[in-house]
Amino acid sequence: MNITRRQLLILLPAAAIAWEHILAGTPEASPNYNMTGHWWGMLMDITKCIGCGSCARACQLENHVPDGYYRTWVERYHVTDWALEYPKVDSPEGGKNGFPAAVEAGGKNFFVPKMCNQCADSPCTQVCPVGATFVSPDGVVLVDQKYCLGCRYCVQACPYGCRFINPQTKTANKCTLCYHRITKGLTTACSEVCPTGTRQLADLKNPNDPIHEFLKTHSVQVLKPHLATRSKCFYYGLDGSVR
């Protein structure tokens, strides 16, 4: 095929743009990992959470999360019988160091672990102006740190407050579901250290994953279902007061 200089000049920028598109959607490579064979999510059995904060500490260590920012955290709810819609919530340092003794009398107290909901229709992915945030073929919402502009639109768009701008990299940061671990057959750092089994990594495409049995036999809920984000973070025992 003969290409003239004029044709080459037209083709080169087009090829450059096409290559940029390819690079933009490539998650971290891992040998022997079949990306299309998984669909990751998380099960949170909050009836088991004791608010020890191990998950938040492990996450910070594993993912080098700067102080004052959280990829995962634990909230403590205090709900009284006469104000179900207006709970009192505290989360000192994201619950990393546990919680002080409850002082509120009456009502009930419980803990709710929070993290990126790995939405299948994630608002953060929708708004990213360059596609630096994307849903990988195995259902994990990831951020290309070399591509993110740091415009913060995704932080605004996340309904769950799960994103932040890393002050060191000046790019968007969030829970990656420990992608570097799960692609090697390990579980997430938070699930690994949880002493009560509150957090369980779930592979919805794996027919042998216990998540299927759990979902069949338990009533689960997602956060803010009215926003239709197709969250894959399933909560068991979720109180109606939790936002």
Next chain:
Amino acid sequence: MYPNEVELQWSVLIVLYPFLTGLVAGAFILASLERVFRVEAVKPTYRLALLTALAFLIVAPLPLQLHLGHPERSYEMYLTPHGSSAMAMFGFVYLWYLLAVLVLEIWLDYRRDIVVMSQSTTGWKRLVYRALTLGSSNISDRSLQIDERAGWLITVIGIPSAFLLHGYVGFIFGSVKANPWWSSPLMPVVFLFSAMVSGIAIVMLLYMLMCWIRREAIDMRCVDAVAKYLFYTFIIDFSLEMLDLIHRIYEADESFRSLDFMVHTKLYLSQVVIQILLGTVVPIGLLALTQVLKLAERQRKQIYVLAGCLTMIGIFAMRWNVVIGGQLFSKSFLGYTTYKMGFVAREGLLTAIVLTILPFVILWMLVKLLPPWPDRHSVAISAAASAD
């Protein structure tokens, strides 16, 4: 609060961005009144409005660039725009408006003047004007007629483009479903009308200021017409904002209690006092007076200046309340944060002040380069010629 929400993401610079683009869109729409709708009364502001729009449009992307964590990557928005992102379209909408509408229209409108000045000036000015002719020095009647037609066509295209430019800025906020303070289909419309209000007000003020600096009589027929348009547009804008407010109060959804508390506390001064009372009700009242009463010229001028200045403050407060207000409450509706603005910082007050003054400096340079009014000398000659 969710723990990551304590820090505000969008600063005063993002307040400035819709404020500046609003002035662009509003000024252009005012200019189009003369060009497309043949409103002869506002003709003295036509060129000034175009230059004002250009000056503000040049500065509009700067606050965004300064805000980005990685401004050096911003070109990626052109190379790999994400189709589903409202923000990704910014670069294209901006370039379209800047190059295909505003610059082209100004060039066509000024082409005769540029050619004349490229022949009558000397030194570096001559070089600048010669460069601006883009190699075309044909100013025959036929070619000027073509310019006129092309300019008209561009203005016709420019009106929806101006609507697109600012309506789209409103959409960036209005489409964030996670944030009930922003999420509203009315947002682009409210942004558009508030843009028209601010654009008309700034051109009116600048026209009066320029006349004062040049020690020339203000064309009151023109200013009265501009003020009338400002009044009508303002009423539509205020009605839309009140519709939004009443709708929120009546519907009182899950976010209402949280937002209501915020308006009564953290936003009370900037929203209720500055935006609604001082920046909207008072100027509308003042402008209504000029429509109802037969006031003397001096009084009308004073009212226009006062109403114009209050309008600008009110519209800035509106942008502030949208951008900053939308981040002061938690998306859990359980808690509030505070905006701490630095002074000498990349996204601090000083930067915002500089970026607010910069368009006026650019406008001053543009006015020097492309005077929006007829040259006094040539006017005197043509007047003398017609007297003969």
